[in-house]
Amino acid sequence: MVNNTYNYLLSDLKKLKGVGQKTYNILKKKKINNIFDLLWRLPKSYTDRSKSTKIEDLKIGEEQTVILTPLKYNFPRIRNLPNRIYCKDDTGELDCVFFNSYEGYIKKILPLNKEVTVSGKVGIFKNKYQITNPKYVSEDSTLIKDKYNKYSLTEGISEKVYNKIINQILINLPILEEWHNNKILRKFDNISWNKAIIELHKPDNVGKYNSNFYRRLAYDEILSTFLAHSEIRQNIKKIKKQKKFFDITHQNKILENLDFKLTGDQEKTLNEINNDLQSDQKMFRLLQGDVGSGKTIVALCAAINTVNSGFQVAVMAPTEILARQHFNFAKKIFDKKINLEILSSKSEYKEKKIIKEKLENNQINIIFGTHAIFQKKIIFKKLGLIIIDEQHKFGVNQRKKLSDKGGDNCDVLLMSATPIPRTLTMTIYGDMDLSIIKEKPKARKEVKTYSKLETKIDEILKFIEKEINNNNQIFWVCSLIEESKKLDHTSAVQKFEYLQKKFPNQVALLHGKTEPEEKEIILKDFLNQKTKILVSTTIIEVGIDFPNANVIIIENANKFGLSQLHQLRGRVGRGEKQSTCILLFKSSLTENAKKRLNILKSSTDGFVISEEDMKLRGFGDILGFKQSGIKIFRLADPVHNEDLFKLAEIEIKEMEKNNISLNKYRTLMKLYDQADVINDII
Structure with a gap:
């Protein structure tokens, strides 16, 4: 039975003296829901009244x-x-x-x-x-x-009141049963959780991030997350599924007919996925690769092997145009005997009905589409593999539900073109097995990257004119949709109007406010080369290939993070032609901005770039994960605490190897909000 001493920490804020309805409401607005949450509002400095x-x-x-x-x-x-x-x-x-x-x-x-x-x-x-x-x-x-802590307070709560509340909690702090073994405790000078919390709130300890008490608590956070991921991973592996038996002759025939050879990374990754498909354990794998590294062909080979073992496959993409791109590529490389269909919101009612019936009767081998293919009305006769492209924003609970959806015999493969550092990968995707493609196809030319002052616009326009005359296409990316009085950035609308005058009837505009149907038409026209320049916001960051687009110009490049710039740059360089990325900037650059631009010019390795991005920007800001709801640690930092992430990974592997029970860690997981992920074991 779980030690109930943690119940005090998870109890309602109204149990505290001095917390009336007004203070309670203020704290709730700041997402402070219980006593435990209050402990992580750390002092930012202190006032010495001694x-x-x-x-x-x-x-x-x-x-x-x-x-x-x-x-x-x-x-x-x-x-x-x-x-x-x-x-x-x-x-x-x-x-x-x-x-x-x-x-x-x-x-x-x-x-x-x-x-x-x-x-x-x-x-x-x-x-x-x-x-x-x-x-x-x-x-x-x-x-x-005495010395009094200063906290980042909400309006309506005085420093005096806040200190009284915190001190009250610290006085009543329960002594929890230790969950770490002696080997781990020695790394933190044997400090207990209780003692570490008290030390954390002492005024003299503000900002002591390398102290034993701070690192012990950061490690607790990391371990609790890894434990939850491990439990999900182990539970999925316990599922005994029907093995998929297939002859890779069909796969090899497809690969022989391609006009390129697989890289070593692609071959290794395909073998890992095939082994998963042929095993009696359910596959739950992330295929992570840099932009243009060739994830799609690997996924489609897995799809054809699944079909040849008697199962159906569902391939989901975030947009209809990307789903259609995968569909058309599959039609090109697969035997005509393989029944392929595409389902989208634009599909006619009659067409949807026919596709639905065919799926139920196992007359469709592979279905492509957006999230519509996973609606309740869509029933598969024998779904054996789910492939989801560009879904790096799926949370743990969403992935778990997805894994459950296909049934025990259905394998799951997620693909992401967003390279992220190892510490982040362990944190975000720790519940999944991981395959990584770093190697780029040998025939693919590196994108030449230049930085230019925006005052050199005339030179850039001459360059664009030359590219258009050579039948090439251009992306022009702006950070804003419309002009802003507060921000000194060129807007997409403004740039569209400017370029229209220079290149009449050859420019299109795309941004977040564009209606979905209109967006599809604009992208299709650009793909079919009806327009030569696509002025856009960052919504083109991931997705469809435009082989004829070989130039991308990014306005105010210094305002973007490194990883986002790399993703944008990945929109070009998909064809055989030499591609160019031009980073426009204003004359006054910060030191950080100069570093970002120089790193991008010197490297095309997305994994190296993402490491540098995280160092410059900090955890939580990178890649928009903060906005997408992915858990942000209260204390732990993947850059500064990289050794703790590695330590937790080693500990988890040791526990999995020795089948160590999670019982002793239940209090830890309950406190650190992992219970919703693994309710069945808490």
Whole structure:
């Protein structure tokens, strides 16, 4: 049975003294839902009130502590005027000023002719020192003369109230049963979880990120996440499925007819996937590859092997045009005996009905489409493989539901063209087996990358004219849709209008506000070379190939992260022609911006670039994961705590190897919010 001492930590905030409805509502808005959540709002600095200062030595604008004697009250009868108390010490005079405080309260805390200790921010009014609405006032100096944490507070909660709430929690902090073994504890000087939390909130320890207490708590976070992933992974592996028996002759015939050879990484990855398909354990694998590394052909080979073993395959893409691209490629390389269909929101009702019936009767081998192919109405006769492209924003729970959807005999393969560092991969995709394609096809030319001042626009226009005359196409990326008064960025609309005048009837505009149907038409026209220049926001970052597009120009490139720039650059260089990426920037660049542009110009390796991006930008900001709801650690950082991630990975592998029960880690997982992922074992 789980030790119930953690129940205090997960209990409602209203159990705390000083937390009324108003404070409760303020904390709730900040997503502080229980006592445990409060512990992770760390102090950003502290105020030292341990030393008192004489009035003559006070510094204006600073928080200081002074011992003084109240001499006279001034309670004006005119509304909105403050109450003022004249005070002094042996070196000078000071006024304590109160707004919205009752006379009785003031007389109680500042009795006349009695020495009191007052702490607050020092100001000046009419050449006289004053402290307005003092934060601390007491006749007992020992209650004030101490160091007090400063937190990032919400409006409506004072520092004094917040400190009282935190101190109350720390006093009542339960002693939890240790979940780490001695080997792990020694790495953190044997500090307990309880002691580490107390140390974390001591004013003198603010910012001590390399301390044993901070690292122990960061490791707890990492381990709890890895444990949840491990449990999901192990549960999936326990599922005994029907093995897929197939002859790879069909696969090899397809590969022989291609106008390129698979790279070593592609061959290795295809073997890993085929082994999964032929095993009696359910496949739940991520195929991660850099832009243009050739994930699609690997996935389609897995699809044809699944079909040849008597099962159906579903291939899902985020947009209809990308789904259609996969569909057309499959039609080109597969035998005509393989029944392929595409299902989208544009499919006619009659067509949808026929496709639905064919799927139910196993008359369709591979179905391509958007998320519509997984609607409840769509029933497969014998679904054996689900392939999902460009779904790097799927959360753990969504992936788990997806794995369950196809039934026990259905394998799952996710593909992502977003290279991310190993520490992030372990954190986000730890529940999946991983295959990585880093090697690019040998025939593919590297994209030449240049940075140009935006004032050199005339040179760029001449270059574009030359490319269009050579029957090439151009992407022109802007960060904004419309002009902004606050941001000094060129908008997509503005640039579209400008280029239309220079290249009449050859420019199209695409952005996030474009209607889906219109978007499909614009992309199709560009694919069919009806337009030569596509002005767009970053919505073209991932997805469809445009083999004839060999130039991409990115406005205000210094405003983008490295990984996003790399993804955008990956929109070109898909064909045989030499491709070019031009990074436009304004004259005034920060040091960080210069570093980003130089890194991008010097490397085309998405994994190297993403590592550098994370170092420059920080965890949570990279690749928009913060916006997509992927868990952000409270303390752990994949750059600074890389050794802890590796330590947790080793520990998990050891536990899996030795079949160690999760029982001793249940409190840890409950506290660190992993219970929703593995409710069945908590």
